[in-house]
Amino acid sequence: MAVTYDFAGKTAIVTGGSRGIGRAVATQLAGSGADVWVWDADPVPAAGIRSQTVDATKAFEIREALADVVAGAGRVDILVNNAGYLGPYLGFEAFEPVEWQRIIGVNLLGTFEVTHQVLPIMRKAGTGRIVNMGSLAGKEGLPNLAAYSAASAGIIAFTKALSREVCDTGIRVNCVAPGPIDTDLIRRLGNEVVSDMIGASPLKRLGSAEEVAALVLWLCSDSSSFNTGAVFDMSGGRARY
Template structure:
């Protein structure tokens, strides 16, 4: 059964919406009538959505992206921009590599939220969904820095939700396990097969399934949820 939502008259920003999970989320919001703005370093062609080149680690680029809204409020922010990095032991990574992972996954999320949150507070309402990862809950070998960045996303979500609980702003996190995206496929067949073997459901997740959870979190049906972490791991998450 397909569940539909009405996000007409709402402005939605999705960072990292060029590919994979972010694109599925953006497309689902478009189908639900939202005014969707995709922020990514890559150009995006998605009918019904506005594409803006934004590096989420650069404050001036974020400000320029916001200026295009011409004073409109932001009803929904989905922080999806991410960088997995190489699937390698920590000591084999150069500092520049793990710094980039932290900058995109954690600092970029902070930078974007820091500029959009005041707009939501002024409006007295809004939805923020931060995309974390199963890695941030459990710590995955050969993805140590990505795990650390994702754990930071989870902790920030919980803390921020408590700072704004006197408003209509809700802040939640989605922590996917392996999802069938190019980023995961690029890890190679052997790694993907191991991920599938470790899944109780014996498959990768579908980006559309993740998008469905995000839309629910941003809908009125989820008004009582804030500061929560929602797994999308096919049963792999242990807590």
């Protein structure tokens, strides 16, 4: 039996919410009654979801979009930092610095910037749920994904640090660290790489975006009120710790 949540009266922002994991999260939140605002550099309209064109690395775009959310909803109860960029599957020495900077910028600095602007609204309300999307790469360091691994590790550490800074409030901050999930982001790596990923998984398959979204919804709910600063694996048993 599927678990259901009631997010009626809650306002949620999901970055990178037009595709893949982000879209699944936004769809499930909206289906559970939340007023969902998707921030994406290339938004795709979806029924029951408000979409805004936002580059998570640009402070002024975040500021303008957040003003619209506050004007329309008056609050932000849930923030899912999902905007991400995997980058090329290359050895570190083959990386161009511009690619490294883009990966760190979108994944890590984007999470910093969005959270920095949304957090004061949650702190004023005395409550909130922040879920940061990390990666198995951030825990284990994956070859040919050095920059992405570094950015994901930063997100994990940021989650733990921020959770302690706000532990005297009703704000909870957690991180989800997926392994290979069946999205366009992963499929672009090519069949050979994807096959290797499946072979490395004890469950011998890719995860689904809907499975990740189900975990995110739990973390956004009152059922997870005693969880903060935690990192939740979604790796099909591949994570070593």
